[in-house]
Amino acid sequence: MTTETPTDEPTVQPSTTPLRRPALLAAAVGVVAAAAFLGVAEFGALLLGGAGSPLVAVGSAVIDLAPPGAKDLMVALFGTGDKVALFVLMTVLVVAISAGAGVLERARPPFGALVFAAGGVLALLAVSTRSGSGTFDGAPTVLGVVAAVVVLRVVLRRLRRWEAAAAVPTASPRPASVERRAFLVWGVTTATVAVVVGTASRLGSSAMQAAAAARRAVRLPGAAVRGPAVPAGASLDVEGITPYLTPNADFYRIDTALRVPAVDPADWSLRVHGAVEQEITLRWDELLALPLEEHVATLSCVSNEVGGDLIGTARWLGYPIRDLLARARPTGDADMVLSRSVDGFSAGTPLDVLQDDGTAALLAVGMNGEPLPAEHGFPVRMVVPGLFGYVSATKWVTELEVTRFADAQGYWTPRGWSERGPVKLESRIDTPRNGTTVAAGERVAIAGVAWQPHTGVKAVEVRVDGDTWQRAELADSASADTWRQWVLRWTPAEGSHRIEVRAISADGQVQTSVERPPAPNGATGWHSVTVDAR
CATH class of the missing domain: 2.60.40.650 (Immunoglobulin-like)
Structure with a gap:
């Protein structure tokens, strides 16, 4: 009888479990780094009272540098949602570039980090060239770039450790699982914190909160000259017809401001200068103390297509611009008033229109019985019946320069639009x-x-x-x-x-x-x- 005695124990074969799609994970790390950039930058902008946001600055620069016709296309496609559409397009572009930077940093460091640095330089240029930019407005962008590079390198280091652990032959998956968990914790935690901080910073801007509180505290004076009452026969009893007066919440908004300017009326002033005998600086309390007038007027955007809805009618309260110009006394051959907004927008309005006794051109402070909504120009905007908004309806207005069409241009004129814009029938x-x-x-x-x-x-x-x-x-x-x-x-x-x-x-x-x-x-x-x- 023969007995077989085993001489060897069964052998456990080592195995390798290489990480699948590491490039895709590196792309995700790049996106997380971009989120860190925005989160830190927006938090820095919050500490500066809302100034220096690279997101707003870059978006505004895109609007400024867009070729003629681009604005028309955006408005035609998205209407009053043009700013949301721009932010979406910017987000897609940022995600694509940052994802590529993540892949590049994994394959050939430090080139991915250099992509973020280059983006930071462009954002700094955009911030520094915005109207009213301050000495420290670039600080949020710098901090954001530093945060992005740190996050990119730290989280990618975790990814490399996971890759190495997954590629080593072993009978136990524990080392790879530990590194996988560390990578996910770092990535998910960083992304969550960045999104929460960035969103809270955007919503919690101290300047926006102060301006909103100031608006709530405003009590507009009664009109010294009341406008005509809206006759009962102005509204037809027809289902589906546009209301005669447009509620403030439904009034169209088309402008170049990606972020609604937060202006505290206590800090607001209007300077009238240029070809005038008497320069004037008008402050908020002084404006409200003047004899204000009421007027019902329809405003429309030049981008309105035939049959479009970029038009609305409201009851406006304000001070006649002709009376202010009469105090300043324009001189020489001046024929234009260049109005400027706190956000850098400008509009060239014919001087004779603003001086016309029959034109109710107003420095408006009220809209349908309440202070101007922030998105419609609070605390002060221009309202000029008969002219398209791009040559007259400057919101958040802070300056009126009396000049000539031959010497100055409004924002849209060098971008292919006519220097004069009377509303069409x-x-x-x-x-x-x-x-x-x-x-x-x-x-x-x-x-x-x-x-x-x-x-x-x-x-x-x-x-x-x-x-x-x-x-x-x-x-x-x-x-x-x-x-x-x-x-x-x-x-x-x-x-x-x-x-x-x-x-x-x-x-x-x-x-x-x-x-x-x-x-x-x-x-x-x-x-x-x-x-x-x-």
Whole structure:
């Protein structure tokens, strides 16, 4: 009988578990480093009272350097969400670049860190060239770059340790698991802290809080000259039509400020200078002590497409700019007033328009019975009926320079827009909406608004399917400076119908059918909609 005795124990084979997709993890580390940059930089900006934010500075620089037509494209695509869209595009770009920097730093250090350093230099340039930038405004960017580089190197070191542990033959996965856990703890913790700190800093800006508190404390004086009451007949009882007065929360906002300027009225002043006999500095309390006037006026953006909604009407309270200019006494051949905002925006407005006794151009402090909302220019903005906002409606205004069109330009003129921007005669169909279905054989209200502020609208005409023009019923208005509602009752036959509208101004001008884009001085053409009747 033969007995076999084993001479060897079974052998445990060592194994390797190489880390999968390390480049993807390195890309994630780059994004975490970018989050650290923004978090630290925004916290630094918070300590400086809201100044020096590289995010806002770079975004503003993008707007300033954008080629002609880019603004129009953004507004056409995103409307009043253009700033949100810009931030989203910037975020995508930052994520892509920072992810690439993470991959590069893992493969060839220190080139990934140099990418962040280069980005910091560009951000510093943007911060230092912003209007009103201070000596220490670049500090948040510097601190942010340092934080990004430290996070990039420290967390990537953890990733390399994980890679090394995973690649070593061993019977136990413990070393690799420990390094994996350390990497994840560092990465997730850093990302979470960066996002929380950055978000809290943006929301908790001391300057914004102070300005908001100051606005809540403002008690506007009554108007020395009250504007005309809005007549009962200014609002038609038609479902879907635009309200005659636009609530503040619904009023369109188009400007170049990525961050709403936080201006404490106690610190606000307006300087009137240039070609004047008497320079004037006007402070907040002095402005409120002047005889203020009320006026209902429609404002619109030059970027408004035919049928667009970048337009609104409000009751404004302010001091007549012509009276302020009369005190300053313009001299020589001055023909323009260059207004400047606290954020660096400027607009060139014809001097004769601002001096015209028939134009209710105001340094506005109130909107629909309350202090100006922050996003609409608190504490003071310009309101000039009859001109597009890009040449007149400067928000957060701090300076009026009397000069000449030959010697100075507003913000948008060198970017391809006309130096003068009178509002065009326009009309819009609010209801029925394009592409909707209406009931065949039943009365349908075709209704909307028409406007040419300062001139006024005396008639609106509608036609269906290219047939004869029909006069619409026209609502009343508080003044020629506002839009007017209109309505035409129509009984459609079954089928598809194209509806067009045109307006006639108070001086007899008929709205042109020629279709032009917003650039360089406002869109033209007849608004039309197509509906199905069933």
